[in-house]
Amino acid sequence: MKNIQRLLCATPALAALLLVAPAAFSQGNPHTAPQGTPAAQPGSPNSATNPMNEPMTGQNTSTQTDQGSQKMMKSPDAKFAADAAQGGMAEVQLGQLATQKASNADVKAFGQQMVDDHTKANDQLKSVASQENMTLPTTLDAHDQALMTKLQGLSGAAFDKAYVKAMVKDHQKDVKEFQKEANSGKDPQIKNFASQTLPVLQQHLSKVQSIESSMGGGAK
Secondary structure (H helix, E strand, O other): HHHHHHHHHHHHHHHHHHHHHHHHHHHHHHOOOOOOOOOOOOOOOOOOHHHOOOHHHHHOOOOOOOOOOOOHOOOOHHHHHHHHHHHHHHHHHHHHHHHHOOOOOOHHHHHHHHHHHHHHHHHHHHHHHHOOOOOOOOOOOOHHHHHHHHHHHOOHHHHHHHHHHHHHHHHHHHHHHHHHHHOOOOOOOHHHHHHHHHHHHHHHHHHHHHHHHHOOOOOO
């Protein structure tokens, strides 16, 4: 009987404890979300932005620009401009080498003329390329780099002959390419550059051929 009485007395206290405990646990748990807070709905200011639903305007513009540049660089005019830029750089660097290593006064003077004239032409071509949104080469191609290396290993009369021979060959090729662009180029600015530069190249060719003749009938 005493045990039964004790159980009956304890039951109300135990029941009260069970009712209070969940509320106390909820208040003391910082991770329990408050009741009644609505979840963020799609499209509301608090919802996360779905990148898949936003227009990719910047990316599309960039892609179109890249495709346009690639298309432009495949055109004959753009190829001519790239080749002319590399050739112009080579003429300047080889001319600088001639001013240092040539033993013939005419060869040395021709080298300086190459530096002056082709630096000016290179600057004009860079201006055209900037207006056309073109990126021109900034390094020598394999052929010109090999020629540079070869000439660096020569001196005296051997250098003079090898340099003059290379200049005759290069300018014959350049005159032909610039003449073609000046006659049939489609891009007005690049075509105009070729037309303006062609007489200078023709004068270079005539002069270096004269030097070649004066050195013994041809640089071999």
